[in-house]
Amino acid sequence: MSRHCAYCLIEIQGDQIKKCAGCMRRAYCSRECQVTDWTSKGQTHKLWCKEQICEEDIDWEIRQTPHKGLGVFAKRDLPKHTRIMVDRGYRTIQETPFAFIDSLVPTNGTLQEKWDTNSFYTPEGGDNLGIRLARVNHECRNNATNKFVPDLNTFILIAIRDIKQDEEINIQYYFYNDFSTSKEIRDARPSIIKPKWEVDCKPDCICLDQNIRDRIQKAHELDASIPSLPLRTEDQIKNALKQVDTLIEMSQELSSGIMPLARTYYDGFQIAITNKKTFPLHKKYIEKYLEACQVVESKHSLAYREALQYLQTPSSHRNHY
Ligand SMILES: C[S@@+](CC[C@H](N)C(=O)[O-])C[C@H]1O[C@@H](n2cnc3c(N)ncnc32)[C@H](O)[C@@H]1O
Incomplete structure (x- = not known):
């Protein structure tokens, strides 16, 4: 089986393939690529080596699709919550190794056009x-x-x-069912995905379903109201936790994604610990939050380490009663 070098991406065959001695799965064409990939100059494999992340050519592969150019396909069954890939974000064209960016679509486009088509906006880190x-x-x-x-x-x-x-493995380029984004952002979706990626929604597309859109808006309003709910009396705290549980149910019904759901669990934790009576409930919320963090982040992330500390010593959280 041929492999792709996890750092420089060239195709490699037979005894050219060098494997990471830690996971015995990640492939490289040379020691230089392996050393670079271990550090933050590459994909920081030292953080992920023991974390059961899928690998190209073993668990998924890149191949031609009938109508969309290249795409990523599962090479085996991938159960829900499998971490399919970790991919370092390059913040600028200059930082991105030229050969990588040059191979991207649009095939005859400028580097800027390739950057615009293939980069994703992240609220926390820009494009x-x-x-x-x-x-x-x-x-x-x-x-x-x-x-x-x-x-x-x-x-x-x-x-x-x-x-x-x-x-085929696919993502939403621009979320429509994430209740943490505002209505304006959700409504702007068609005017963004069409010109940027030439992706068109058919009239019966799920993201145009008015009923779902209304439910998302309701969840958005509920989410926005939770941080300012009064928490002075036990009844108020119980009511706030009821709102949290409603939002958790709505999020599951709307498949809103793991991230907003994780944050709602964290809200539940922060509310439960404010009162002696509701305090025992804090564990259920923070454990669920940690579970989600393990999937969507890693044990190395700040969010995970902080939450673990609050599970072990809830009194160290500023909301503790
Ligand atoms: C980030 S790239 C995805 C990979 C790309 N197919 C390739 O060959 O490298 C985005 C481009 O893929 C194509 N694409 C992605 N999703 C598509 C879809 N659902 N229908 C048609 N084309 C799609 C569009 O040309 C879009 O601009």
């Missing part, structure tokens, strides 16, 4: 280009999602449902 993520195509009914972890400067691509072998 970033992931060189492997750049091959993932858009679907409104996506089976995977990409999360940017700012302190690691890395995208993580996660299966949000079971993906079958040979199925």
Whole structure:
């Protein structure tokens, strides 16, 4: 089986393939590429080596699709919450190794056009280009999602449902069911995805369903109201937790993604610990939050380490009663 060098991406065969001695899965064409990839000059593999991340050519591959150019396909069944790839974000054209960016679509485009087509906007880190993520195509009914972890400067691509072998892996280029974004941003979606990626939604597309749009707006309003709910009396705290539980249910019903859901669990934790009576509930919320963090971030992320500390010593949180 041929492989692709995890750093410089060239195709390698037979005894040219050098594997990481830690995971025995990640492939390189040379020791130089392996050394670079271990550090933050490459994909910082030292953080991910023991973390069960999928690899190109073993778990997924890049190949031609009938109508969308290249795409990423599962080479085996990938269960929900599998971490399909971690991909370092490049912040500028200058920082991105030229050969990578030059190979991207539009084929005859300028570097700027390639950058614009393939980079993704992240609220926490501006535009970033992931060189492997750049091959993932858009679907409104996506089976995977990409999360940017700012302190690691890395995208993580996660299966949000079971993906079958040979199925194409796809993401929403611009979320429509993420209740944490405002109505204006959600409504701007068609005017962004069409000119930027030439992706058109059919009239029966799920993202144009008015009923779903109304439910998302309701969830958005509920989400925005939670931080300012009064928490002076026990009844007020119980009511706030009820709102949190309603939002958790709505988020699951709307498949809003793991990130907003994780934040809602964290809200529940912060509310529960403010009162002696509701304090025992804090554990359920923070454990769920940590579970989500393990999927969408990593044990190395700041968010995960902080939350673990609050699980072990809840009294160290400023809201503790
Ligand atoms: C980030 S690239 C994805 C990888 C690209 N297909 C390639 O060959 O490298 C974005 C481009 O892929 C194509 N694309 C992505 N999703 C598509 C879809 N659902 N339908 C048609 N074309 C799509 C569009 O040309 C878009 O500008």
